[in-house]
Amino acid sequence: MTYFIDRRPNAKHKSAVNRQRFLERYRKHIKRSVEEAVNRRSITDMERGEKISIPTKDISEPVFQHGPGGARNIVSPGNKEYVAGDKISRPKGKGDGNGSGEGGASNQGEGVDEFAFTLSREEFLEFVFDGLELPHLQRKPLKSLEEVKMVRAGLSRDGVPSRISITRSMREAYARRIAMRAPIKRALKDAVEALDAEERKDSVLRNPTRITELKAEIERLEKRIAGVPFIDTYDLRYHQLSAQPQPSNQAVMFCVMDVSGSMTQNHKDIAKRFFLLLYLFLEKHYEKVELVFVRHHTAAREVNEEEFFYSRETGGTIVSSALNLVNKIIEKRYPTSQWNLYVAQASDGDNWDDDSNICRDLLIKQLMPQLQYYAYVEITPHDHQSLWQEYESVVNEFPDRFAMRQIVEAGDIYPVFRELFKRRLSQS
């Protein structure tokens, strides 16, 4: 007796819980690999999962087993030249002091030092955020711009021909045909049966008039059946569309970084992580996210990512140079009607004396009206200086869209990030 069962539609991911347990158990190892990966990777390269290796000895499940040493007999296949009594010198580098290295048939995994597997992108990101001491990034719906999208919203009886739903129309037509034909078919069946009965009668008893009548009736009914229209305007159904406000699906993030002499590599790493988080955050909400890297000392320049984080060029500080450049780039390449604009600025807060109030004016008058959000992080253990104070007045002006926080050490990044994005952002 055999039963066949198609299990394919059943739940997959039966191992998901076990897999999760495994990841949980080796959290520390994995976190280390992920952190290394994050530091190694560029901001834009977050699309893939990550290959993780864990030393086999760390994940082995111990059981009692024989160690090397003593005397043992080993039967092997494939003898070509040996005869009994031959001496063979010991194979080198095998089994010495290694608990698992037994000759013979039963051992597997010899020579494999690393247990390697691949984290999916989601798992990878989870670990990225976990490294920042919060397991889940809270999703905040960003409010939409003016764009709307037409979405299907059911069916209706009228509409334009291009929106006909063929399947639904045909189904309606089919139903109508069944409904309309049913009584006629019933009458036809009765007539056919009556005719049949009449014709089966003995020729003496047959009623020729009745037969003629019935034949005419059958003919009439058949015509009526044939006459039921295949499709009627009454059957037609049209897709209904309705306008749904849509988050505009592209965004650009300006990463603005102060690279004056006081910004150490550590500062830049903190900034990088901050930008990375923001990037991932945006990426969750927009189909397309672009990055613009602007670095500045006394003058600002648009650079690529590599140069942004690792170039050693340095000098004094004029923050407004960067803001001006951002403004120019927006005008040239990112019209606000099409792009959601974000600026993230990282600095140690040190600025040229007379520049900070220029920055304030620039922000309030020119930049902020165009931006979705501006996040300023000051990476410094010291007291705030003029830039911070001037920015405070920008916060007053745009409390929902301008945010600033201080970061002292790497551990502050995530909490600060979360705070910066905790409120629902509103349109101007």
Added chain:
Amino acid sequence: MSATRKRKPIATGSDWNFAVLERFDTQLASLADEYRLDTYPNQIEVITTEQMMDAYASVGMPVGYHHWSFGKQFLAVDQAYKRGQMGLAYELVINSDPCIAYLMEENTLMMQVLVMAHACYGHNSFFKGNYLFRTWTDASSIVDYLVFARRYINQCEERHGVQAVEQLLDACHALQSYGVDRYKRPSPISAEEEAKRQDERETYLQTQVNMLWRTIPGLPEGSSPLLASLHSDDDPLGLHSGGHYPSEPQENLLYFIEKNAPLLSPWQREIVRIVRKLAQYFYPQRQTQVMNEGWACFWHYTLMNRLYDDGDVDEGLMLEFLQSHAAVIYQPPFDSPHYSGINPYALGFAIFIDIKRICEAPNDEDQAWFPDIAGTPWRETLEFAMRNFKDESFIQQFLSPKVMRDHKLFLVVDDDQAETLEVAAIHNEQGYRRVRDALATQYALSVREPNIQVAEAAIRGDRSLTLHHVQDSRRPLGRSVYPVMRHLQQLWGFPVHLVSLEEGRVTRRYHWPIEDENSTA
């Protein structure tokens, strides 16, 4: 047997559908019937690649409790499969009634038919026929028991936390090969029974344990002395007789823990029991790898050839089959980079095929070596061989000089006190018996795994537990001994000692927690 060739095969090409599979199954079933293969009903499940990996990860169990090690297994399979280092297609079959076998949706038609022949008629009849499976497993209740185990462990996780359960399972898994009764037949496991008896058992077990440890000074007064209070029914193992506890060494470490560990709570004992029961269920499989795979290969080979002879499959499918079959029973030589020990499929298939040959066309050598089976009806002889042996005795009984020659088997002695390895015997007249003995021994679990038993629980002293490792040929324990002892100590709750003995002489002592060697030596 020369059947008249039908003109039309059941199907051609590599695509399959359920109707075609059913027709092949009908055909296979009638052939199996003709060959008198006694099988459980088959439940053939068509699954996706990913489901197959899930199944692999849980040792093929259709339902399993959650544990990180299964996740690790899944990742390992997943990785190997994606890199193309491993084909998943071959087979996965569960010793249950009905016998569950999986077919992967992306297999070709040939593969599906091959797997059906191999698993549904080969393995299935082995499970039903072999004495170890008949004695030690209850195919009709395993799935229910798994469901029970999973639910119970889930509940424990809810009540006591995932981590507590995980730690306990880690410890039990480390000892699971020592959680089996090797000589005593266990009572069949049934989920219904388990559930019914479970509460009862919890309280009962605990009173037993309490009674045992009541002899320790400082426990409640007025309790009756241990030995007097025990009826022989309460102590079926005779653990309490004699002044020594246990009176005989106990090989089933997990059973001993379950019944005697002083500090475990009832739910922990139940989990120990679950792991022990599952280990017991898989125990026959560990002892019959060569036979089981050999038997399944023999039958898929025989059945596929019959399908061809009867005209149910065409040449194309047959060629594809032969290629696949050859890959499965390929034995790389010891010096090949692909060598990873003796291939149980190859060895088992070779022996079964050779038994058939000895029955049908014995030569002088066969007459001399196998007077009992040379010239007997092959089907009966094969059945006898399948039913009454395990790998160790099967090889001892049926490995023929021809198979040793074909596989060019040779025996090397590796003695760490000698300068070099020595070839002790090869596949020739002088060597056959020694090679065969050595290969049989190689499959004895008692040789593959260290022999470790509970020697004494200090019920009147510091409550420590002492194990004896009976060492053989000076083979020491591997490094993993300490992690395992740590797990054991966690279960036992008090210090654990392990003594390696060879010919009555102590060769090494291990302690956990690690103490100063000098203080105990």
